[in-house]
Amino acid sequence: MSYSRWSHSVWYTYWSSSSPGGFFSKKDQIIEICDSHSYFITYREIVQDVDKVLQQVKEFYSVDRPGSIFDHVDPETRQLRYIDWIYPAKNPTDEELAELKEYLLMFVADMDNYFKPLNWLKYEVYYPIRNKIVWWYRGFKKNQQ
Numbered sequence: 001m002s003y004s005r006w007s008h009s010v011w012y013t014y015w016s017s018s019s020p021g022g023f024f025s026k027k028d029q030i031i032e033i034c035d036s037h038s039y040f041i042t043y044r045e046i047v048q049d050v051d052k053v054l055q056q057v058k059e060f061y062s063v064d065r066p067g068s069i070f071d072h073v074d075p076e077t078r079q080l081r082y083i084d085w086i087y088p089a090k091n092p093t094d095e096e097l098a099e100l101k102e103y104l105l106m107f108v109a110d111m112d113n114y115f116k117p118l119n120w121l122k123y124e125v126y127y128p129i130r131n132k133i134v135w136w137y138r139g140f141k142k143n144q145q
Contacts, residue, residue, distance in 0.1 A: 001110065003031070003103040010096050013103045015110070016040065023124055026115040031107040033057065033100075036087045037065045043111050046104050053104065054097050061090040 002014040012034040019042075021028035027044040039060055045053050068082040092100070113119060 003106055004099075009099060010090070010092070011100050011103065013100070013107075015107065023120075026111055029111050031104065035061075035090075036067060041104065043108060046108050050101060050104055054101055057100065058092055058097060061092055063089050065089075 002012075004011045004013045006012050013031055014034065016030040016032040018032075018040075019025070019028050019030045027042065027047075029043045030040050031043075031046075033039040033041070037060075039057060041053055041057075065087045067085050067087055069085040071081045071083045073079070074081055114123065
């Protein structure tokens with residue numbers, strides 16, 4: 001689930017599927033700030049101290065970061081070629097950090113709702129089983145024709 005996109009914000013944030021505890025650990029769920037250097041924040045960190053998280057984000061995005069950027073496709077080998085690059089600091093403003101805080105709190109509210117026992121069973125057990133049955137039935141019916 002995306003909380004913000006670049007079309008209307010300086011932030012591109014979404015619930016990441018790379019949570020270390022998978023879909024069984026609410027506290028380990030991750031919201032990702034997608035950028036040239038992405039930043040990952042857990043539910044646990046936000047709940048413990050959202051202002052500390054915002055300070056860490058500000059510090060992270062307030063320095064230049066080395067990396068690489070696409071340069072060209074090698075015509076002989078057809079391989080992508082990259083060059084070293086320095087991504088400049090973004091230096092987020094207080095207003096941008098306040099906007100990010102809203103997204104972080106929306107993420108916490110979504111996780112609280114998602115991990116209610118009946119909701120979790122619906123999303124992680126019922127829907128996957130139902131979908132497998134529907135897909136199997138559609139494939140079976142298609143093969144019968």
